[in-house]
Amino acid sequence: MPKRKLDPLPLAAFNILLALAGEDLHGYAIMRQVEQQTCGRVRLGPGTLYGSLRTLLEASLIEELDLSSVSEDGFERRRYYRLTSAGLKLVRSEVEGLAQILRVARAKRILRGADV
Amino acid sequence: MSEKLYAFLLKLYPDHFRRTFGDEALRLVRDRARSEKGLLSGLRLWLDLLWDLAKSLPHEYSNRPTTPIVATQLLIGERSFQLLAERSLSPAVLCLGGTLSAALFWVCVFVVAHSGRFPALFPVSLLLQEQSQNALGQVRYPDEEESPIRGSARNLAASSSSGQSLSAGVHSFCMTAKQDIPSNSPHPLLAFHFASPGASGVALIDGKAVKLFRYEQRLSVRAHVFAGNHQFVLYLERPTENTFVSTNDDFEYCQAK
Numbered sequence: 001m002p003k004r005k006l007d008p009l010p011l012a013a014f015n016i017l018l019a020l021a022g023e024d025l026h027g028y029a030i031m032r033q034v035e036q037q038t039c040g041r042v043r044l045g046p047g048t049l050y051g052s053l054r055t056l057l058e059a060s061l062i063e064e065l066d067l068s069s070v071s072e073d074g075f076e077r078r079r080y081y082r083l084t085s086a087g088l089k090l091v092r093s094e095v096e097g098l099a100q101i102l103r104v105a106r107a108k109r110i111l112r113g114a115d116v
Numbered sequence: 117m118s119e120k121l122y123a124f125l126l127k128l129y130p131d132h133f134r135r136t137f138g139d140e141a142l143r144l145v146r147d148r149a150r151s152e153k154g155l156l157s158g159l160r161l162w163l164d165l166l167w168d169l170a171k172s173l174p175h176e177y178s179n180r181p182t183t184p185i186v187a188t189q190l191l192i193g194e195r196s197f198q199l200l201a202e203r204s205l206s207p208a209v210l211c212l213g214g215t216l217s218a219a220l221f222w223v224c225v226f227v228v229a230h231s232g233r234f235p236a237l238f239p240v241s242l243l244l245q246e247q248s249q250n251a252l253g254q255v256r257y258p259d260e261e262e263s264p265i266r267g268s269a270r271n272l273a274a275s276s277s278s279g280q281s282l283s284a285g286v287h288s289f290c291m292t293a294k295q296d297i298p299s300n301s302p303h304p305l306l307a308f309h310f311a312s313p314g315a316s317g318v319a320l321i322d323g324k325a326v327k328l329f330r331y332e333q334r335l336s337v338r339a340h341v342f343a344g345n346h347q348f349v350l351y352l353e354r355p356t357e358n359t360f361v362s363t364n365d366d367f368e369y370c371q372a373k
Contacts, residue, residue, distance in 0.1 A: 027140050028147045045168020046122075046141035047129070051176055054136065079140060 006059055009094055012052045015042055017083060017091040020062060026078035027053070053081060061087035118149040118161065125169060133176050228283065282308070282359035287350045290370035293341045297366055304329070304336035305367045306348070309360040317352040345370055 006013060012034075019025060019033035030053075031044045044052075056062045065080040083091070105111050122145045126138055145165065152161050297305060308315065310333045319326050319337050326339040363369075 028144045031144065031148075043164055045164050045172065046137075046144045047168045047172025047176065049144070050133070050137035050141055051172050051179075054133075055179070078143070 006055065006061075006090075009090070010052065011042065012044055012048050013056055014091065014094055015044070016049070016052055016056065017061065017087055018095075020081060020083040021088065021091060024065060024080045024082045026080050028078075030081070056087065057081075059086075060084055061090055118158070119146045122165060125165070128169070128173060130176050282352060282356050284352045284354045287352070289348055291346050291348045291363075292368055292370050293343050293346060294366040294368070295343045297341050297364060299338050299340045301338070301364065303364045304338050305341065305364050306337040307362045308335045308350075308356075309333060309362065310335075310356045311359075312356070315352065315354070315356045317350060319351075320349040321346050323347070323349075341367070 009017075015034040015038060016030055018037060019030050022033075025033060027046075027049055031049055035043050053062070057064065061084060062081045063084050065082055102111075119142060123142055126134060126141060129138075148161055149158075152158065291305075305321075306319075312333065315333075315335055316330070317328065317335070319328055321337075321339055321341060326337055329336040329338060
């Protein structure tokens with residue numbers, strides 16, 4: 001079931017995997033990271049964010065860190081998420097696919113600008 | 117304020133989502149509300165939240181979490197009930213349920229349609245007819261004494277106006293003759309128009325058998341009746357569809373009290 005939900009990989013799930021590629025993050029930090037890496041074009045709401053996180057957890061693409069290992073000034077504990085090796089493999093293949101598309105687009109002179 | 121409002125909206129999400137991520141979602145909204153102050157930022161926050169709600173709600177209801185069923189209790193020999201709230205019904209279960217429902221429906225239809233051939237089914241048929249009429253809010257006479265025969269009379273009265281099927285068996289009802297009607301009247305007392313030929317039965321007026329004249333797809337009742345009320349009994353051998361009953365202008369159903 002999770003594989004079917006993630007094939008093709010939804011944009012929100014892809015951005016979450018990409019955000020978690022650098023470090024372990026909690027929900028709000030994931031949202032901010034996604035917003036930053038998409039230049040503000042994608043802002044994940046709570047429903048989309050946690051729905052995607054649940055799907056990714058079911059597919060074992062991410063894992064939730066043990067709460068006891070994360071302490072946050074005593075009174076508030078956040079749930080942190082970490083990319084698994086399967087998740088890293090998936091996001092890498094997705095990025096490679098996008099890079100291939102980018103190469104084709106460049107060869108056909110569709111894209112303009114120095115950053116591409 | 118934003119957090120309280122979102123806590124209310126969060127109740128729209130399914131139980132499994134609120135249990136697992138409710139607190140986290142509230143915290144995220146709280147964090148965003150703290151960092152995005154001002155009218156425009158607040159407006160953007162709520163537009164985001166409402167758009168997210170519209171997108172994610174159907175998704176959450178259609179994609180329930182896949183939790184494995186733990187069968188440890190079964191393994192040690194104890195029977196237990198598993199809650200299905202967290203499991204979506206499998207296609208096989210839905211097919212089985214649909215098949216059983218269809219089978220039950222056709223059994224009911226068969227019982228109603230063939231109760232004339234199987235006398236043992238006749239009370240069941242009457243019961244089903246009574247219940248369906250009550251459910252549909254059809255003609256009811258609260259001051260009448262309840263009996264199967266009365267039920268059949270109501271059924272016939274309803275069919276006479278709307279051309280419904282006439283079930284096999286006994287139909288008894290009261291008719292009023294406004295004046296004396298001779299047997300050679302140009303119009304029969306009653307005429308039953310059927311969609312297909314072959315209908316047959318017996319009619320009695322005040323306990324006396326009267327002849328049924330068959331003409332193509334119509335059965336007519338002709339007899340001499342005096343002015344006043346008469347008890348009319350019709351027995352049909354098999355059910356007929358799309359029945360229409362017409363009466364002589366001077367022969368009408370008794371008015372309900």
